[in-house]
Amino acid sequence: QVxxxxxxxxxxxxxxxxxxxxxxxxGSISSGSYxxxxxxxxxxxxxxxxxxxxxxxxxxxxxxxxSRVTISVDTSKNQFSLKLSSVTAADTAVYYCARxxxxxxxxxxxxxxxxTVSS
Amino acid sequence: xxxxxxxxSSLSASVGDRVTITCQASQxxxxxxxxxxxxxxxxxxxxxxxxxNLETGVPSRFSGSGSGTDFTFTINSLQxxxxxxxxxxxxxxxxxxxxxxxxVDIK
Numbered sequence: 395q396v397x398x399x400x401x402x403x404x405x406x407x408x409x410x411x412x413x414x415x416x417x418x419x420x421g422s423i424s425s426g427s428y429x430x431x432x433x434x435x436x437x438x439x440x441x442x443x444x445x446x447x448x449x450x451x452x453x454x455x456x457x458x459x460x461s462r463v464t465i466s467v468d469t470s471k472n473q474f475s476l477k478l479s480s481v482t483a484a485d486t487a488v489y490y491c492a493r494x495x496x497x498x499x500x501x502x503x504x505x506x507x508x509x510t511v512s513s
Numbered sequence: 514x515x516x517x518x519x520x521x522s523s524l525s526a527s528v529g530d531r532v533t534i535t536c537q538a539s540q541x542x543x544x545x546x547x548x549x550x551x552x553x554x555x556x557x558x559x560x561x562x563x564x565x566n567l568e569t570g571v572p573s574r575f576s577g578s579g580s581g582t583d584f585t586f587t588i589n590s591l592q593x594x595x596x597x598x599x600x601x602x603x604x605x606x607x608x609x610x611x612x613x614x615x616x617v618d619i620k
Binding site: 440441442443454456457458490492497498499500501503504505506 | 514545547549555556557558559562568600602604607608609610611612613614
């Protein structure tokens with residue numbers, strides 16, 4: 395059974411860079427037709443897609459965040475990571491990592507991690 | 514970006530009722546639509562993919578239909594464990610966009 399687990403600081407100061415890692419267990423991040431994605435959800439609000447990476451390293455980002463987002467993959471550690479720069483309070487949210495089967499069906503999710511942007 | 518709307522934003526129904534949620538896309542997305550269930554404090558769970566296909570292990574009381582711009586999600590015989598927020602998600606093109614959600618609770 396595939397499992398995903400987010401990790402990283404729960405508190406980030408404004409203007410700094412948010413960094414999260416998603417560790418995948420129960421299967422190789424390199425196998426299959428999967429995209430590995432980040433999705434966030436501000437408290438009480440809906441879901442916002444941040445971006446995705448294929449194991450080849452190919453990435454796609456949400457245009458609304460593209461200038462601040464970097465997603466990378468480390469196949470040796472079975473992990474992928476998110477960096478979001480120049481954060482503000484508007485970036486406070488629960489951040490989920492997820493597997494997208496065939497690029498589009500989010501069939502496995504991490505439990506989510508709350509990141510608060512505050513000084 | 515394609516915009517997604519859902520209605521109603523919330524609803525209250527009795528156990529055993531049939532519940533219907535609609536999702537509308539701002540342009541034709543064929544059948545490139547998924548439905549998710551999110552319970553409080555939990556990650557979303559994929560229920561329906563390609564507008565009408567039931568994900569493995571999901572109870573058959575859940576169903577979806579539609580194509581183009583108008584889609585419907587139905588729970589036949591609402592159960593107490595179905596209390597959740599339901600989201601549609603288009604994937605006709607990038608970025609994938611989720612609808613604003615419909616909160617379902619028990620009357």
